[in-house]
Amino acid sequence: MRILVLGGGGREHAIVAKLAQSPRTSALFCAPGNGGTVFLGENVSLDIEDPQAVAAYATEHAIDLVVIGPEGPLVAGVADAVEAAGILAFGPTAAGARLEGSKSFAKDLMARHGIPAGFSEAFTDEAAALEYLDEVAAPIVVKADGLAAGKGVTVAMDIHTAREAVTECFDGRFGEAGTTVLIEEFLSGPECSLLAFTDGETVVPMAPAQDHKRAYENDKGPNTGGMGVYSPVPIVTDTEYATMIEIMELTAAGLASDGIDYRGVLYGGFILTDEGPKVLEFNARFGDPETQVVLPRLDGDLVDIMVATAERRLSDIELKWKPEWAVSVVLASGGYPNEYEKGRVITGIEEASALPGVTVYHAGTKVTDDGSLVNAGGRVLNVTALGDSFSSARDRAYEAVAKIEWDDMFFRTDIGAKAMRGRDAWKA
Numbered sequence: 001m002r003i004l005v006l007g008g009g010g011r012e013h014a015i016v017a018k019l020a021q022s023p024r025t026s027a028l029f030c031a032p033g034n035g036g037t038v039f040l041g042e043n044v045s046l047d048i049e050d051p052q053a054v055a056a057y058a059t060e061h062a063i064d065l066v067v068i069g070p071e072g073p074l075v076a077g078v079a080d081a082v083e084a085a086g087i088l089a090f091g092p093t094a095a096g097a098r099l100e101g102s103k104s105f106a107k108d109l110m111a112r113h114g115i116p117a118g119f120s121e122a123f124t125d126e127a128a129a130l131e132y133l134d135e136v137a138a139p140i141v142v143k144a145d146g147l148a149a150g151k152g153v154t155v156a157m158d159i160h161t162a163r164e165a166v167t168e169c170f171d172g173r174f175g176e177a178g179t180t181v182l183i184e185e186f187l188s189g190p191e192c193s194l195l196a197f198t199d200g201e202t203v204v205p206m207a208p209a210q211d212h213k214r215a216y217e218n219d220k221g222p223n224t225g226g227m228g229v230y231s232p233v234p235i236v237t238d239t240e241y242a243t244m245i246e247i248m249e250l251t252a253a254g255l256a257s258d259g260i261d262y263r264g265v266l267y268g269g270f271i272l273t274d275e276g277p278k279v280l281e282f283n284a285r286f287g288d289p290e291t292q293v294v295l296p297r298l299d300g301d302l303v304d305i306m307v308a309t310a311e312r313r314l315s316d317i318e319l320k321w322k323p324e325w326a327v328s329v330v331l332a333s334g335g336y337p338n339e340y341e342k343g344r345v346i347t348g349i350e351e352a353s354a355l356p357g358v359t360v361y362h363a364g365t366k367v368t369d370d371g372s373l374v375n376a377g378g379r380v381l382n383v384t385a386l387g388d389s390f391s392s393a394r395d396r397a398y399e400a401v402a403k404i405e406w407d408d409m410f411f412r413t414d415i416g417a418k419a420m421r422g423r424d425a426w427k428a
């Protein structure tokens, strides 16, 4: 099969690497791709949020399957256009992607289908939102309804901060995404991501993973796209895992009963509360960096799985997992998630990758005209290690990290450290 993957992050490098292992793959293209995908296929320049441009490229290049990584193209309707051109798309249509593209749509769906989540109120009027804040207590969460590149969520520890967040959402900085604002219950407990393949009828869960959203050690500092991750998650009980799967099944059934043909990855972002897992958010795609620990553990052919998902034959598929644990540490540009310098030469990736069980996924990297590999984004590399135990995977990941450098590189040294201390670490 000739396969086009849309996106250019660590997630897409991990997807491309897994697709490259399949005997069914004859050619791989990645738009825009990065300094890692370029060694596995052809990086192409394409406006990935323009559905017609993607469909035209796929038709001209005889693509058999388009895999849509990020949320932007999903919400824009790329899967719809690709399917209309008679080409298989992996990823939901625009109607399904609203689950991520509109938080109020997701909250409404959850409320109607009895899916456990925190309370939530949506506002299109600033004065009404501020008035509501007089009635609730902090901590409280303020969210822009639409896609805001991870910047539209404020966990306010006091009402003053919540009021500021409401005013900021309505001041236009998030464009259309901020014209509706949600005020939501603050849920307390460990976070856990559960990704599942679904063809709208069958739901095949993947292994749980736990991301680290904050920029600095001990979960301090601003929110980021994710600074490190591991899978499976040792602190998740069997009962919690079973409940999360039930919630994913309920969600897929709810989408189907609402007439939405949802095929692709359903990503449940959960909080493991004292009352059981509750949904924090849904995403309509693979997680980043969750994919960089989940796919290396997948013992199977990703092309088979994606094609079966797109063709509504997921009941034919049984997922198998390698017994190893996986830990991934994100290496970021100094200053991320704010301003940072680009173009710094990166060294040590070959030495790191030579360690047993280690794969270095590229995110914000590029190869310059003189052949140097440089940083080109905030999150630059994901150093993933597999190991026979959680601690050995973690040790290997950090051993590999120590071999890589560029001026101003930064990373968290405590990925997985809290989980090593057990569930009580979340009560401290």
Ligand code: GLY
Binding pocket: 211, 225, 226, 283, 286, 287, 288, 289, 290
């Ligand atoms: N890891 C968070 C996300 O993919 O949205």
